[in-house]
Amino acid sequence: MDLAKTLTDPITLLAILVAIAVFATLYTLASPLLERGNLDKRMKAVSTEREQIRARERARMNAEQSKTSLRAQNNQSVRQIVDRFNLREALVDDKTVAKLRAAGLRSQNALNMFLVARFLLPFVFLALAIVWIFVLGNMASKPLPIRMLVAIVVAYVGFYAPNIYVSNLMGKRQASIKRAWPDALDLMLICVESGISMEAAMRRAAEEMAQQSPPLAEELVLTTAELSFLQDRRTALENLGNRTMLDGVKAVCQALIQAERYGTPIASALRVLAQEGRDERMNEAEKKAAALPPKLTVPMILFFLPVLVAVILGPAGIQVADKF
DSSP: OHHHHHHTOHHHHHHHHHHHHHHHHHHHHHHHHHSOOOHHHHHHHHHHHHHHHHHHHHHHHHHHHTTOOSSOOOOHHHHHHHHHHTHHHHHOOHHHHHHHHHTTOOSHHHHHHHHHHHHHHHHHHHHHHHIIIIISOTTTTSOHHHHHHHHHHHHHHHHHHHHHHHHHHHHHHHHHHHHHHHHHHHHHHHHHHTTOOHHHHHHHHHHHTTTTOHHHHHHHHHHHHHHHHOSOHHHHHHHHHHHHTOHHHHHHHHHHHHHHHHTOOHHHHHHHHHHHHHHHHHHHHHHHHHTHHHHHHHHIIIIIHHHHHHHHHHHHHHHHHHHO
């Protein structure tokens, strides 16, 4: 009873609480002095883990290299055809190489395949046109000059078919990059304002944009690699604009070059450029919305109005037919 009375005494409880508070304060103040230096152990553990991650990623990249790689292995037969007929000097210029890069075809093997396609497809198309016109007897009612002209036109189309394919591929790639570019700028702006470097911001943006726009993620990864290895950062940023061949991307690259050259904050430049990209994307959406009424006029006349007329005048026509 005396022990319970003593423990329930307010003065005793207050003394116990004060003692606990003093002990906790002393422990808090003395714990940093009593701790041993574990920095070396932690740094060693981090280094070991980093080496393990690097080895695992290297093994994964070596395993995937046989399946997909930016540098595809050169086809020897295609290369021999290009070298034998000297197709590079006859068919290649700076504009062709730029279009191939904009289409995502950066390897030497892709260039060789493009040249061989431009060299062989005219003959293939011409042979198919001759078989279709003269062997199968199509266009027999037309004069001979007309049929020969059709065969020549088909061969001409075969010569420009690779260019059409590359232009189509480049257009789809540019559309994907242009659509996701403002979002990537917003991500880079957030990363830069949080204190991350430009290379890390691009790498983070590439990881986040991989699902929305794989071409943009690929270009950002390549730019990050060039920023790390090239001596001149300006060259890496200019290469990004030249590969994409988009005015918006080139403007951002020039702004980043100027910001780095004159020491202006990169975050302010990214903020302005991201806002401009969003405004441009909104303007394009408004243009498409404004172009819908003229485009819908012909379908409405051909498909909607006849149905409406039939629905409105159909009962009246039935009643008139019943009376007469």
